[in-house]
Amino acid sequence: METWYYVVESIDGDYANLKRTDIESEDLKLVARALLPEGIAEGTQLKYEFMQYSIV
Structure with missing residues (x-):
């Protein structure tokens, strides 16, 4: 399984x-905040x- 790294650029209501x-x-x-830590x-x-998703 692959691993990807992201940074939260912006938060807009229920999405990031x-x-x-x-x-x-x-x-x-665009990812629903319910799926994020x-x-x-x-x-x-x-x-x-x-x-x-996990916080690094």
């Missing part, structure tokens, strides 16, 4: 915009593996 940090990309991924804020570093 995530940007990949392990590759060069300007694309943002509690306590995230803009600038929080996240790791995605095994279909779960």
Whole structure:
């Protein structure tokens, strides 16, 4: 299973915009905050593996 790294670029209500940090990309991924760990804020570093997000 692959591992991806993200940073929370912005939070908009019940959703967060995530940007990949392990590759060069300007694309943002819109993710429901219910799928993310509690306590995230803009600038929080996240790791995605095994279909779960965790704070790095």
